[in-house]
Amino acid sequence: MKILVVGGGGREHTIIWKTAQSPKVDKIYAAPGNGGISDIAECVDIKATDIDGIVKFAKENNIDLTMVAPDDPLVAGMVDALEKEGLRAFGPRANAAIIEGSKVFSKELMKKYSIPTAAYEVFTDSAAAVEYVKKGTVPAVIKAEGLALGKGVIIAGNFEEAEKGIHDIMDNKIFGQSGSRIVIEEYLTGPEVSVLAFCDGKTVKPMVSAQDHKRAYDNDEGLNTGGMGTFSPSRLYSPEIADECMKNIFLPTVSAMAAEGRPFKGVLYFGLMMTDSGVKVIEYNARFGDPETQVVLPRLKTDLVEIMEAVIDERLDEIDIEWDDGAAVCVVMASGGYPVKYGSGYEITGIDDAEKADNIKVFHAGTKKSGDKYLTAGGRVIGVTAVSDDLDRAIADAYEAVEKIHFTDAHYRKDIGKRRINQVSNEL
Numbered sequence: 001m002k003i004l005v006v007g008g009g010g011r012e013h014t015i016i017w018k019t020a021q022s023p024k025v026d027k028i029y030a031a032p033g034n035g036g037i038s039d040i041a042e043c044v045d046i047k048a049t050d051i052d053g054i055v056k057f058a059k060e061n062n063i064d065l066t067m068v069a070p071d072d073p074l075v076a077g078m079v080d081a082l083e084k085e086g087l088r089a090f091g092p093r094a095n096a097a098i099i100e101g102s103k104v105f106s107k108e109l110m111k112k113y114s115i116p117t118a119a120y121e122v123f124t125d126s127a128a129a130v131e132y133v134k135k136g137t138v139p140a141v142i143k144a145e146g147l148a149l150g151k152g153v154i155i156a157g158n159f160e161e162a163e164k165g166i167h168d169i170m171d172n173k174i175f176g177q178s179g180s181r182i183v184i185e186e187y188l189t190g191p192e193v194s195v196l197a198f199c200d201g202k203t204v205k206p207m208v209s210a211q212d213h214k215r216a217y218d219n220d221e222g223l224n225t226g227g228m229g230t231f232s233p234s235r236l237y238s239p240e241i242a243d244e245c246m247k248n249i250f251l252p253t254v255s256a257m258a259a260e261g262r263p264f265k266g267v268l269y270f271g272l273m274m275t276d277s278g279v280k281v282i283e284y285n286a287r288f289g290d291p292e293t294q295v296v297l298p299r300l301k302t303d304l305v306e307i308m309e310a311v312i313d314e315r316l317d318e319i320d321i322e323w324d325d326g327a328a329v330c331v332v333m334a335s336g337g338y339p340v341k342y343g344s345g346y347e348i349t350g351i352d353d354a355e356k357a358d359n360i361k362v363f364h365a366g367t368k369k370s371g372d373k374y375l376t377a378g379g380r381v382i383g384v385t386a387v388s389d390d391l392d393r394a395i396a397d398a399y400e401a402v403e404k405i406h407f408t409d410a411h412y413r414k415d416i417g418k419r420r421i422n423q424v425s426n427e428l
Helices: 010-019 051-060 071-076 078-084 094-101 103-112 126-134 159-171 176-180 239-259 293-299 304-312 391-402
Strands: 002-007 027-032 065-068 120-123 140-144 153-156 182-186 192-200 204-206 215-217 221-224 229-232 265-275 278-285 327-335 360-364 367-370 373-376 380-388
Touching: 002 010, 002 051, 010 027, 010 293, 010 304, 010 360, 010 380, 027 051, 051 071, 051 078, 065 078, 065 304, 071 078, 071 094, 078 094, 094 103, 094 265, 094 278, 103 120, 103 182, 103 239, 103 278, 120 126, 126 159, 126 182, 140 159, 153 159, 159 176, 159 182, 192 239, 192 304, 204 239, 229 293, 229 391, 239 265, 239 278, 265 304, 293 327, 293 380, 327 391, 360 391, 380 391
Parallel strands: 002 027, 002 065
Antiparallel strands: 120 182, 140 153, 140 182, 192 204, 192 265, 215 221, 229 327, 265 278, 327 380, 360 380, 367 373
16 A cells, blocks of 8 residues: 655654554655654655645555645645545545634534533634623633644633733734634633544544643643643543543544534544543544654554554444553653744754664654754654553653753653642643
8 A cells, every 4th residue: 555644743753653564555655744754754845734735646646545644734625635536535524623623613512412511602802702701700711713733722810811811812813813713711620631532433432541741841831832742541541431431522522523414534632621520521633633642653553554444434343443551651852942932953863872772762743854864843853752561661761762862952841741640730
């Protein structure tokens, strides 16, 4: 098989790395790829959002399966365009990807089908939103309506922060046109967990749990980022909670999308919070999460290509998906100053040394290759993943590997995987 993976970050590197392990695969292309991806796939200079360019390339090169990984092309209808040309594609169509593309749609879906989530109100006018929070509805979670690279959320602890957040999103457009409409949500407390699931429109098969760290600095301080690290499994996601989520959230969501005429086929990401009144949905994503993919796929034992084909053909119920019983941790090494202003073009050293350990894999996010050297080319540069028999060992191994890797202004959190039960967050 010839496979094309659309995207060029750490998630895509992980997907390509896992896909390359399938005996079914003869050739992998990545559009646009990155420095690390270029070692295992042929990178083609096509933007991930260039629908016409991707379709043209897939047709001309007889691609057997195109895996669309990022949110923007999914929401824009890349899978629809590929299928229209008779090409096989993995990922939801646009009318299903809206579950991530519109926070208003997802909240209204949950309300209509009684899927547990935070109480909310929708606003198209900043003055009305300010009046709403002035009534005492703080702390609050303020979300831009559309896609914002995982950063379109402001946690407001008081009225002043809420007022500033509303004006920043709606009037100053810090998240672009995604902020033309906002959702103001009830502030929930409790440990969060991420669960990704394969879906074929009717069957849902959850993956192993993970937990992300969104804030830029230790102790969950600083700005929200695309993710500074993650670990799997969650320390708190018990079999009993998994059963609760399957019954109250996972199956109802897939059934709701089907009932709305929007069958979801691909990977559905459930951002969950375990509150005192049960598990609630904080957000949906319509694709593999980043950096959750970097700890979930290394634990996957089943052929990923077989799973993707089963999803496309709507026979997911026929596939037994197996997972490693151990644990995985990913520490993101970012450019200093991320997620605001940072430099790039710095040489990265020590990756080969770090990967000498059998249980270490470095996934490239924002890198490019120059000769035989890797250079920084983004905010999140690499994700250092360790897989071990238990979580604490994986944490230690990941940080031991991180210490071997160097580039100018490298920044990473020192507490990935170390948060305990009494630490709570509402940052998804």
